[in-house]
Amino acid sequence: MKPIADPRYSEASAPPQISRFLLQHVAALGRDPAMLCRGLGFEPDDLKQPDYRLSYRQSYLLVRRALHSLGDSGLGLAVGSRQTAVSWGLVGMAMLASPTLGEALDLAIRYQRHTGALLDCEMEIRGGRCRMQASTRFFDPEVSVFYLEEAFSSALAIVRHLSGQDLTLDCVELEYPRPPHAERYADIFRCPLKFAAGHNLIQFDARLLELPLPTRDDYVAAEIAELLDSARWGDQGMSDLIETIQREVRKNLGNPPQLAELAQQLNLGERTLRRRIGDAGLSYHGIVDSLRRAKALALLSHRDSRLIDVAAETGFSDVRNFRRAFKRWTGVAPRAAKQRIAQLD
Incomplete structure (x- = not known):
């Protein structure tokens, strides 16, 4: 399964605070923080530099290594x-x-x-x-x-x-x-x-x-x-706009607002809003799709979840359409993804 299908995952845009706190905790336990960072493209001292950024991928890999190394769930x-x-x-x-x-x-x-x-x-x-x-x-x-x-x-x-x-x-x-x-x-x-x-x-x-x-x-x-x-x-103003759109879509993921409704809420013309979303390298359909994917994966992590319920909560009235969308997002069918998720529990 493709764990992440988002180009932001590999961009060096994440502040390193949490990674820094994690390495401080590792050092307090008497372990070598540099060993956890080996091969990830940065060293512990790099995280002390102002404006230093990690990619989400680097941050996630560091956490996974720490979890496995320390055995502390x-x-x-x-x-x-x-x-x-x-x-x-x-x-x-x-x-x-x-x-x-x-x-x-x-x-x-x-x-x-x-x-x-x-x-x-x-x-x-x-x-x-x-x-x-x-x-x-x-x-x-x-x-x-x-x-x-x-x-x-x-x-x-x-x-x-x-x-x-x-x-x-x-x-x-x-x-x-x-x-x-x-x-x-x-x-x-x-x-x-x-x-x-x-x-x-x-x-x-x-x-x-x-x-x-x-x-x-x-x-x-x-x-x-x-x-x-x-x-x-970075593009903080644009990020704020995208986050506002995401917040409104999350309120009703099953029936997200039309772009024209959002534009009215934000006091923007629909064409202007579409252009600004495009300037951020995104599309409104892509934003909705990404949120539905994340919600579907979260719901599938529940052992008692049913596909028909996951489909409904992510805005699909037909399970077959949900299956097609999910395979496009992740490369595997929902049931296969559910089995793989269960193996990680």
Whole structure:
């Protein structure tokens, strides 16, 4: 099976923060970080250089090597739970200077690429609860668990660091099956846990967003935000546009909005929106296709998933059309992919 069918996978565009934290953890265990990097095209000291970038492929291979070398299936929890706001660099400093926890989290979502995030995260308020959701950009079951563990445990550790309080969550829900080290989740999150949930989210009382931060400094927050806005980050404006489109499509993947509807939402003409998507080397059909592929692979990782349900949730009314699309995406039939995924559990 082709694990990734996306040219971004091999582009050197990923900030190395998480890889750096991982190698620090490896060194703290008395292991040689350089051994894990051998043959990947970089050395541990490279990750200390400003503006150094890795490809997603390099990042994923490093994580897979670390998982196999250390034999720690809960490695993401170990790496994430050690972090503080400073771990997120300029974004973390701006969060520390923010007036409230809610404004700090808004800032983290807005500048998530600068934190080294290898997931796509969004936040919404619903019924008095704040829900932070994450989705993987590329499909790799083993490595995706690491990145989700790292993201959620680091987010909680940083929120507790920012507020100076041992805040509690309503729940944590994750799309993958219950892992063998699930008791470590209970120690870190101390809230109800749900696995094989079909999505990845942290939920908590929205009133916590109003907590004032003791390190507030409006001048510093504004200064850092200006630095982040002016930073060279590839095609950041275009990335923001694509991420907005992806977010809207994810809301109803079974019946995604027409391009004309999206253009109206974004206050753009349909031709302008189509051109800007094209300028990013993409097409609207390709964006929808990519999200459907990722969702299908995530759903197929559930042992009890049925093809008819996976097809429906990814926007196909006919299982035969879903099979054809899936084979075009991955090179294999859905049932064969499901068997291979099960072998990785």
